[in-house]
Amino acid sequence: xxxxxxxxRKVAKAEFRRREAGLRLELLExxxxxxxxxxxxxxxxxxxxxxxxxxxxxxxxxxxxxxWIVTEAFxxxxxxxxxxxxxxxxxxxxxxxxRIGLYLSAWTSPPxxxxxxxxxxxxxxxxxxxxxxAFERTLAEDGALIVKFWLHLGREAQKRRFRRLEKDPLTRWxxxxxDWRHWRMYDxxxxxxxxxxxxxxxxxxxxxxxxxxxxxxxxxTVGETLRDAMRRRLETPPTAPSPPPPAPDPGPTVxxxxxxGRRLDKARYRRELARWQGRLAELGREAxxxxxxxxxxxxxxxxxxxxxxxxxxxxxxxxxxxxxxPVAVPTDEERAHHYLWRFWRHLPRAGRMVIFDRSWYGRxxxxxxxxxxxxxxxxxxxxxxxxxxxQLVEHGTVLVKLWLHISDEEQLRRFRERAETPHKRWKxxxxxxxxxxxxxxxxxxxxxxxxxxxxTAAPWTLVAAEDKRHARVEVLRTxxxxxxxxxxx
Numbered sequence: 094x095x096x097x098x099x100x101x102r103k104v105a106k107a108e109f110r111r112r113e114a115g116l117r118l119e120l121l122e123x124x125x126x127x128x129x130x131x132x133x134x135x136x137x138x139x140x141x142x143x144x145x146x147x148x149x150x151x152x153x154x155x156x157x158x159x160x161w162i163v164t165e166a167f168x169x170x171x172x173x174x175x176x177x178x179x180x181x182x183x184x185x186x187x188x189x190x191x192r193i194g195l196y197l198s199a200w201t202s203p204p205x206x207x208x209x210x211x212x213x214x215x216x217x218x219x220x221x222x223x224x225x226x227a228f229e230r231t232l233a234e235d236g237a238l239i240v241k242f243w244l245h246l247g248r249e250a251q252k253r254r255f256r257r258l259e260k261d262p263l264t265r266w267x268x269x270x271x272d273w274r275h276w277r278m279y280d281x282x283x284x285x286x287x288x289x290x291x292x293x294x295x296x297x298x299x300x301x302x303x304x305x306x307x308x309x310x311x312x313x314t315v316g317e318t319l320r321d322a323m324r325r326r327l328e329t330p331p332t333a334p335s336p337p338p339p340a341p342d343p344g345p346t347v348x349x350x351x352x353x354g355r356r357l358d359k360a361r362y363r364r365e366l367a368r369w370q371g372r373l374a375e376l377g378r379e380a381x382x383x384x385x386x387x388x389x390x391x392x393x394x395x396x397x398x399x400x401x402x403x404x405x406x407x408x409x410x411x412x413x414x415x416x417x418x419p420v421a422v423p424t425d426e427e428r429a430h431h432y433l434w435r436f437w438r439h440l441p442r443a444g445r446m447v448i449f450d451r452s453w454y455g456r457x458x459x460x461x462x463x464x465x466x467x468x469x470x471x472x473x474x475x476x477x478x479x480x481x482x483x484q485l486v487e488h489g490t491v492l493v494k495l496w497l498h499i500s501d502e503e504q505l506r507r508f509r510e511r512a513e514t515p516h517k518r519w520k521x522x523x524x525x526x527x528x529x530x531x532x533x534x535x536x537x538x539x540x541x542x543x544x545x546x547x548x549t550a551a552p553w554t555l556v557a558a559e560d561k562r563h564a565r566v567e568v569l570r571t572x573x574x575x576x577x578x579x580x581x582x
Contacts, residue, residue: 094287098245098304109309116316117156123323124157124193131331132236133188134323137196139205139289140244141282142272143254144305145312149244150195152312153319163188166197176386176443178488179203180228184437187232189429200225201241201289208285209278218285222292224484231477233297235431235470238326241298242315243290244305248279346540351498353559362562369569370409376576377410377446384443385579386490389572390452393497394535395525396507397558402497402568403448409569414444420451432456432474433481440485453478457542462534475545482551491579492551493572496539497558501532 104112127134136153138146147166154162165186174182180200188194204221207213213221233239246254255272258264275282294300301318305311357365380387389406391399407415418439427435433453441447456474460466466474485492499507508529511521528535547553554571558564 094290095245095247095283095302098302099247099250099306100304101250101306102304102310103307104309104313106309109313112313112317113156116313116320119320120153120157120316120323123320123327124161126327127193127323128161128191130327131190132238132326133190134193134238134240134319134326135188135196135232136194136319137199137201137239137241138244139201139241139286140303140305141246141251141279141286142275143251143258143268144244144246145308146197146244148308149242149312149315150197153195153316156316157193161192163192163194164197165194165199167199167202173442176384177440178484178490180224180484181437181440183228184434187430187434189426190236191429200228201293205282205285205289208288209275209281211281218288219292222289224480225289226293226295226298227480229293229298230295231433231480232431233295234473237431238322239298240319240322241293241300242318243286243300243302244311245302246305248276250306251276251279346536347543347555348498348536348539351555351557353498353500353503353557355557355563356560357562357566359562362566365566366405366562366569369566369573370405372573373406373409373569373576376573376580377414379580380446380491380576381411381414381444383580385576386441386443387446387572387576388441388485388490388492389446389448390454390492390494391448391450391497392452392454392458392495393556393558394499394504395528396504396511396520397497397499398561398564399450399497401561402495402558402565403450405565406448406568406572410446415446415448416441417448417450420449420455433477436481440490453481454542454546457546458535458538459528461538462531475542478546479548479551482546482548486550489579491575493575494547494551494553495556495568495571496543496553497556497564497568499558503559504529 138150140146150164154164163186167182167186170179170182183200186194186196204213204218204225207221208218229239255268255276258268290300290302301314303311303314303318379385391403393399403417407417416439423432423435432455436449436453439447439449456466457471457478461471482492508521508525511517543553543555554567556564556567556571
């Protein structure tokens with residue numbers, strides 16, 4: 094695979110200066126055009142040690158306006174990063190729409206190193222590579238332009254580069270014992286790299302293998318490839334979204350099977366509330382000691398009692414160890430990223446809990462029903478959500494997903510009660526009434542949501558919330574059960 098990148102190609106200084114001048118102007122013009130576009134440019138750099146990745150990233154920042162470039166170099170994960178799923182650090186670093194992101198030692202690096210060191214067998218390595226491909230596919234389908242460069246040096250060329258760097262006092266620090274250890278493992282690294290490139294090369298996230306023997310040649314190749322990719326994308330007219338097919342009537346839905354007659358009288362409610370809040374307080378302390386993080390997702394009809402259930406949940410917890418994230422209309426910053434970005438950034442540290450009052454499921458509920466996301470976007474969201482939740486569970490996070498269900502009649506009664514009660518009136522909005530008019534559409538969307546995303550690893554719990562007391566206890570019992578299974582398992 095790498096033979097074509099070991100030919101010793103060089104560019105003379107005069108030719109480099111001539112081509113650099115035109116290239117820099119073109120890149121600056123494209124960068125300015127990109128600022129008004131609805132997609133980011135994500136540029137990933139991989140390659141052998143000493144092949145010039147850092148120098149080329151520095152050149153790109155010099156050739157363009159660095160104010161509109163996000164440059165990230167990933168080293169060993171910090172404690173904060175280790176306490177979240179591995180891709181948390183990469184999601185947080187993604188450039189927003191209209192910007193360029195340059196990434197060194199990013200998501201391809203950890204599995205490559207682990208395979209070269211023999212820490213991953215072929216099956217585990219392929220699984221890691223599939224996750225890389227899925228991550229990049231998710232970003233590309235959302236519109237990101239992804240360009241990946243592998244900067245290559247042959248074994249002897251790498252040795253000569255190290256020797257030259259070591260002779261110069263200004264660059265000696267760049268060559269470490271780790272670099273030489275990797276050089277001695279060159280064949281293992283190249284074998285792992287070949288498999289990485291084959292398995293993660295895709296039309297919407299292609300690899301470009303660049304010879305790094307001569308830095309002038311490598312820099313021009315990278316710059317011109319990036320220029321051409323940006324120009325093609327900026328000149329390509331956006332694809333018109335396909336019209337949504339008529340939604341089939343699913344007949345009876347998962348919601349129609351919920352027994353809304355379940356109730357608790359006041360006396361039993363007080364006893365059960367105290368019991369389960371006490372149990373949650375114990376489990377919360379155990380989770381903090383064990384470093385187990387928890388994510389609780391609340392979805393449900395307007396006025397179904399999510400807020401009241403959340404208050405009973407948090408009353409049992411140490412306020413220093415939980416956070417409630419209310420999810421509303423995305424901000425401008427959030428709109429500039431993939432819709433999952435704002436949820437990744439809120440994931441809890443080890444031993445803590447995050448409670449989402451509405452969540453990423455808005456993509457397949459309100460955005461689907463109200464036409465805020467095109468059909469192809471909300472249809473692929475089921476797979477994206479399943480992958481996201483799988484990563485949470487694989488990391489050891491306790492994930493609880495709750496849908497609070499009430500009847501149409503009970504919702505109307507609660508709406509009217511809110512309208513007539515001064516201290517509750519603020520909860521009722523015009524949007525609530527509009528949503529109510531489309532209840533049948535929402536019920537179809539909820540049915541498909543549960544059908545497509547209630548998995549063994551991340552099941553939905555459908556809570557009968559016609560009686561608020563019953564719902565609050567059921568929520569507490571469900572969260573306690575999930576925490577206990579994780580701590581005991």
